[in-house]
Amino acid sequence: MASIVNPTVRRRRLGQELRKLRELKGMTAEEVADRLLVSQSKISRLENGRRSISQRDVRDLCGVYEVEDHRIVDSLMQMAKESRQQGWWHAFGDIPYSVYIGLETDAASLRVYEPQVVPGLLQTPAYAEAVIAGALPEAAATDIERRVQVRIRRQERITNPRHPLRLWAVLDEAALRRTVGGPQVMAQQLEHLRELSQQPHITIQVMPFTMGAHPGVNGQYAILEFPDASDSTVIYLEGLTSDLYLEKGSDVQSYSVMYEHLRAQALNPDQTREFVEDVAKAYARA
Template identity: 75%
Template sequence: MTAEEVAERLLVSQSKISRLENGRRSISQRDVRDLCGVYGVEDHRIVDSLMQMAKESRQQGWWHAFGDIPYSVYIGLETDAASLRIYEASVVPGILQTPGYATAVTEGSWPEATAAEIERRVQVRMRRQERITDPDNPLRLWAVIDESAVRRIVGTRATMCEQLEHLVQLSLQPYITVQILPFDVGAHPGMYGKFCILEFHDPQDASTVYLEGITSDLYLEKPSDVQVYSVMYEHLRMQALNAEQTRRFLLSAADEYRD
């Protein structure tokens, strides 16, 4: 059936069906029951199981308290992830940003946003960072950051100095690795843009590649797609400065901003 046909059968809008299919709207037990009826699912055990899953899925995560967050689907994945491999081309990854840097990035990236919207986005970003400092279940984080993120002045020089020193402190944690990809490596696999690879504790949960867009995001779960990005990431890690070289590089750049 097409989404149009399903919507006609249920007497709902086609956009509702589309949002349900894309995970942009939470699904109710009634929705599950009605959809099972339309699709001819007759096994009551399956229907009951799906309805229970729908009930549990409506127990909202912490981010819902902040209202409509454009990348809430990603936050849910990040919260559940066991490890995260990030490549950033022009800014420090959000999960590693200081409040001052996050504010400056948000103001520059969303010039039409109100002060309240900017504050809300920064609050969400800071709340996300609790995931990497969770003493019971820390996120295994590996970040490869292009040198352009170090050289681009976001906010003030003092903001940059604070941010780079913050990166150094975080990189000393045993479960966080930060590497800088210097300009002099030339062409590299990350030149087409940023991406991150999420992996989960449950082997039944597929690894996912997240590609952030301006108005919509892309999630890749096909093993062949994940493999391509995993190989790309290995090349980036090999070309980047190692962890100790990165710390020296960041401290040197911080000194330049301080002077």
């Protein structure tokens, strides 16, 4: 279930408002940095929501932009205060993809393409543990357990009966054929996948090997959309040591069009359920 105040989303909204004020003033980020005696990179990080914004930062920026409406200043100051609160994921310690979790927690819909493994929101605990342990061979058992707990906690977004996340997932056939955790774990995982695909807010499609080259060969990505129209759509690209978040309109358009091609070329949801069931039976026999 989404938290009442999501600090990640608050930072993004506040950054967008501050950018608008700067642009209305006709100033560059470099000019603002010179006025405040800070680095230009700090101004950029404040505006893109990647850095925590203090109320002092807001006060100083509003002074530079000559904002005279106290209601606007008070509103931005309140957003700054809320942006420094902690989301539910902070209770699990240092999570490397915490920015993504914050966005996912507040998203209204998620479109994801996965070429190698079942998406995290659709994983069973046993499968999640095997994936994480395999991807992080030097991680301690306690760290693996913590990451599994976070993954299971994230899944409340698709099980929330009142406001479930609208999830559309396209998986490459390789994600089903890759034996993660052994045949029994895979049989259980694929049965779980088939059951979830029957939920009205979850759509799952498989891209079969027979399709050959397709628009997803460049790798995994996710498209997050939000209920508030003021929040721009985000493209998420996961990396080993750092992640990439794209919000520029042209980037969003390119990835959205590519996703439509993926959906058109993949097996339809009914064909996918039959395909997944056949692969699950093969694992069960094994």
